[in-house]
Amino acid sequence: MNAFELVRPTRLEEALEVLSEDPETVRPFGGGTALMLLMRSRLLQPRRLVSLDRVSGLDRLDLDGEGNLRVGSMVRLRDLELSATVERFCPAISRALLTLSNVRVRNVATVGGHLAHGDPHMDLPPILLALGASVVAQGPAGPRQIPLDQLYLGYYATSLQPGELITELVIPPLPEGTRGSYLKATALSADDWPMAGVAAFFRLEQGRIVEPRIAVSAATTTPVRLPAVEAALAGEAPSEALFSEAGRLAGRDLHCLSDLRGSAAYKREVVRVYVRRALQQVWAGR
Amino acid sequence: MAERRIAFRLNGREVSCTVRDHETLAAMLRDRFQLYSVRESCAQGLCGCCTVIVDGLAVSGCLYLAPLVDGKSVETVEGLGEEGRLDPVQTAFIEHGAFQCGFCTPGMVLMSHQLLQENPQPDQEAIAHYLSGNLCRCATYPEIVEAVRAAAQGSHVAKEEKSHG
Numbered sequence: 253m254n255a256f257e258l259v260r261p262t263r264l265e266e267a268l269e270v271l272s273e274d275p276e277t278v279r280p281f282g283g284g285t286a287l288m289l290l291m292r293s294r295l296l297q298p299r300r301l302v303s304l305d306r307v308s309g310l311d312r313l314d315l316d317g318e319g320n321l322r323v324g325s326m327v328r329l330r331d332l333e334l335s336a337t338v339e340r341f342c343p344a345i346s347r348a349l350l351t352l353s354n355v356r357v358r359n360v361a362t363v364g365g366h367l368a369h370g371d372p373h374m375d376l377p378p379i380l381l382a383l384g385a386s387v388v389a390q391g392p393a394g395p396r397q398i399p400l401d402q403l404y405l406g407y408y409a410t411s412l413q414p415g416e417l418i419t420e421l422v423i424p425p426l427p428e429g430t431r432g433s434y435l436k437a438t439a440l441s442a443d444d445w446p447m448a449g450v451a452a453f454f455r456l457e458q459g460r461i462v463e464p465r466i467a468v469s470a471a472t473t474t475p476v477r478l479p480a481v482e483a484a485l486a487g488e489a490p491s492e493a494l495f496s497e498a499g500r501l502a503g504r505d506l507h508c509l510s511d512l513r514g515s516a517a518y519k520r521e522v523v524r525v526y527v528r529r530a531l532q533q534v535w536a537g538r
Numbered sequence: 539m540a541e542r543r544i545a546f547r548l549n550g551r552e553v554s555c556t557v558r559d560h561e562t563l564a565a566m567l568r569d570r571f572q573l574y575s576v577r578e579s580c581a582q583g584l585c586g587c588c589t590v591i592v593d594g595l596a597v598s599g600c601l602y603l604a605p606l607v608d609g610k611s612v613e614t615v616e617g618l619g620e621e622g623r624l625d626p627v628q629t630a631f632i633e634h635g636a637f638q639c640g641f642c643t644p645g646m647v648l649m650s651h652q653l654l655q656e657n658p659q660p661d662q663e664a665i666a667h668y669l670s671g672n673l674c675r676c677a678t679y680p681e682i683v684e685a686v687r688a689a690a691q692g693s694h695v696a697k698e699e700k701s702h703g
Contacts, residue, residue: 253562354586356598357583
């Protein structure tokens, strides 16, 4: 790891000021679990790191007046996992966290870092994308809200501007009766980064599927919603045949990368199966 | 090279030292405090051999910056139990032969200790899940799970005896 200077501001304005010095070599540091890996492999060689651990006001975890779940960017993933508020709001998030890396990483890694990293192999972005979540970013130009489908531009690339920080995650309330599931396939070992992640949500009204939301990650360069699959599910009665067809559509047109976790063709096949299974799980109410 | 003076509680004792800003917690504990139970192996937070407890939470010493423990409480396996008396988890590991080469043992013991703090009566699945980020290349997993169950049982009995006076 290269030598750098660590700065620990206590106010957000102070952090933003230091970050605006030179966004190329001055980087924000949340829990650091991902940054440490990048620095140890010398992919990242910052001059200064701005640790956000002492910045006040980044640790909220509650529902606002409109029923949105609001999560400060310095909330640790383990706090999210163990939160009764999150479990009531969307149990699929709590369940997904159980298989995200390991306890030690979840004790340290932060929600803001998880979202800002832009690594497509993260577990929460596909779920949050399906839920229509957004992030609040603060920077030299002031605060702005970025919907998740506009945050991820490419492999490790986000629409965050130089000097901008994620300060909060905002998840809108799910319509009554909505159930969800997140499934991931790992290729190298059980606790490896996912090679494909699938989030599926829908609710039933008079036996018909309403507001289906399907998102895929890890197999793709960014997490993506699958509108064609959602359209094929909407208004239909759930059945094994319907879910198989949804899986087939999901795998058919998906643009996947070939890498050490599998070929593009293999990932499309895994997505086909996992979309079907995720939908079955939602239907079964698990 | 940026460095700073930090003060923290280490295994119950107030200590201070000078660290480089980019020094890892694992390196500091080994190089400056000779706590060789903190073993860096994978350097990716995956194997658990460098497990350290910071303010009551298990972290990977290889992915944690040393300056960040300023003002905090740090525990390693050397701080478990009391003088001349092992922690119940340590005793259970010995009684069940829950190791072969011993390289992963400090991390396994600390994580098991943490698990029992959070969940005093874990079933086999809960144990396996909590320890899934700790690797034992000798594959003594069955013995480790048995040891943790025994430690849970033991501390359970001890607590009951205590409460019954």
